[in-house]
Amino acid sequence: MVMIGALSKDGDSRKISQKIEKQIEAQQKKNSKTYKILLLGASDSGKSTISKQIKILNTNGFSQEEIMSFIPVIRRNLLDSAKMLIKFVGNEDVPLDPLNIHNCEIIERFIPNPGELVSTMFGKAIFDLWTVSNIRRCMYRNDSLLIDSAPYFFQRATAICSPDYVPSIDDILHSRNSTMGISEISFSLDHLQIRMFDVGGQRTERRKWIYCFENVNSIIFCVSLNDFDKKLFERNVANRNRLLESVALFDSIINSQWFVESSIILFLNKFDLFRKKLEHVPFTDHFPQFSGKNNVKNITKFILWMFVNPSVNRQRHNIYPHITTAVDTSNIKVVFAAVKETILQHSLKEVGMF
Numbered sequence: 458m459v460m461i462g463a464l465s466k467d468g469d470s471r472k473i474s475q476k477i478e479k480q481i482e483a484q485q486k487k488n489s490k491t492y493k494i495l496l497l498g499a500s501d502s503g504k505s506t507i508s509k510q511i512k513i514l515n516t517n518g519f520s521q522e523e524i525m526s527f528i529p530v531i532r533r534n535l536l537d538s539a540k541m542l543i544k545f546v547g548n549e550d551v552p553l554d555p556l557n558i559h560n561c562e563i564i565e566r567f568i569p570n571p572g573e574l575v576s577t578m579f580g581k582a583i584f585d586l587w588t589v590s591n592i593r594r595c596m597y598r599n600d601s602l603l604i605d606s607a608p609y610f611f612q613r614a615t616a617i618c619s620p621d622y623v624p625s626i627d628d629i630l631h632s633r634n635s636t637m638g639i640s641e642i643s644f645s646l647d648h649l650q651i652r653m654f655d656v657g658g659q660r661t662e663r664r665k666w667i668y669c670f671e672n673v674n675s676i677i678f679c680v681s682l683n684d685f686d687k688k689l690f691e692r693n694v695a696n697r698n699r700l701l702e703s704v705a706l707f708d709s710i711i712n713s714q715w716f717v718e719s720s721i722i723l724f725l726n727k728f729d730l731f732r733k734k735l736e737h738v739p740f741t742d743h744f745p746q747f748s749g750k751n752n753v754k755n756i757t758k759f760i761l762w763m764f765v766n767p768s769v770n771r772q773r774h775n776i777y778p779h780i781t782t783a784v785d786t787s788n789i790k791v792v793f794a795a796v797k798e799t800i801l802q803h804s805l806k807e808v809g810m811f
């Protein structure tokens with residue numbers, strides 16, 4: 458408590474009132490309730506991308522230093538994807554003109570310095586190849602073996618390989634670096650102090666999840682809709698459909714005793730890629746049991762049902778589903794406004810006010 462004695466000068470009184478304001482602010486912070494959110498889901502479902510968007514939308518975004526720290530990751534993503542693409546082109550013996558055969562050789566022979574990839578020649582070679590329709594078709598035939606952002610990075614290859622490259626926010630959102638361990642982001646939402654945890658979704662990482670299972674208020678479970686035709690790569694479970702794996706993981710989470718009181722928010726993510734894929738991959742090739750009309754809306758409803766039907770949702774949670782494109786900030790802004798309502802209602806319910 459601050460004692461206010463006789464105030465002789467204006468300066469003194471200003472100082473004291475500033476001190477009081479600071480104390481009140483600190484007290485309010487102490488009083489504001491902490492609300493814990495876990496981002497869960499299989500690997501590659503978009504958890505860290507959501508976490509990046511939350512950082513953009515609810516904190517000061519990325520510092521210049523943080524932006525520059527993405528350069529090695531982005532260049533590695535481009536390099537690995539380009540090498541992989543050249544391998545597919547070779548395996549399939551895709552017919553090419555002499556100029557593009559030379560471009561393939563440049564990519565094949567390229568050896569970067571560790572963490573660095575500043576050959577403008579490499580950038581131009583991959584960008585030129587990416588304009589060839591034979592190459593694009595070859596990529597789409599093999600896209601389940603590439604990272605989802607490969608086409609984005611091929612398109613951006615020239616900029617990414619220039620010596621004075623500075624990543625754009627879109628580049629950062631498209632970058633792929635599998636999470637190891639647990640990372641936390643904190644921000645305030647009305648009277649709530651939110652602590653959001655992002656974890657690694659690979660099978661080997663999931664054993665660490667338990668360390669953040671205590672006192673969880675909400676779970677945001679991310680699903681990649683684009684996984685409906687993909688198989689797992691991990692040993693012992695290779696060939697298992699990745700969407701089915703995601704359903705099994707969701708089942709184990711929402712029926713766990715840890716989360717009886719938690720609100721469950723479901724993000725059906727990568728809607729942009731999913732919609733595009735359905736134009737050339739028949740859904741029924743992978744889910745023959747689907748008998749509805751073959752359009753994006755019905756297929757999305759079918760997938761949602763796979764997650765929320767009573768045989769999965771045995772604890773009868775209220776599940777709050779959203780269709781998301783995590784790389785699109787405006788989409789996540791709208792979705793998060795709705796999520797905010799869920800969080801605020803849930804926090805009031807917890808103190809018996811709703």
Ligand SMILES: Nc1nc2c(ncn2[C@@H]2O[C@H](COP(=O)(O)OP(=O)(O)OP(=O)(O)O)[C@@H](O)[C@H]2O)c(=O)[nH]1
Pocket residue numbers: 498499500501502503504505506507604605606630631632633634635636637656657658659679726727728729730781782783784785
């Ligand atoms: N086009 C598109 N790409 C997305 C979307 N969501 C995520 N991605 C991309 O998918 C890749 C994987 O996303 P991450 O956020 O790293 O996935 P994660 O769930 O954190 O993966 P782990 O850390 O391995 O568990 C990244 O390259 C993202 O840019 C989306 O909605 N649309």
Ligand SMILES: [Mg+2]
Pocket residue numbers: 504505506634635636655656657658
């Ligand atoms: Mg991650």
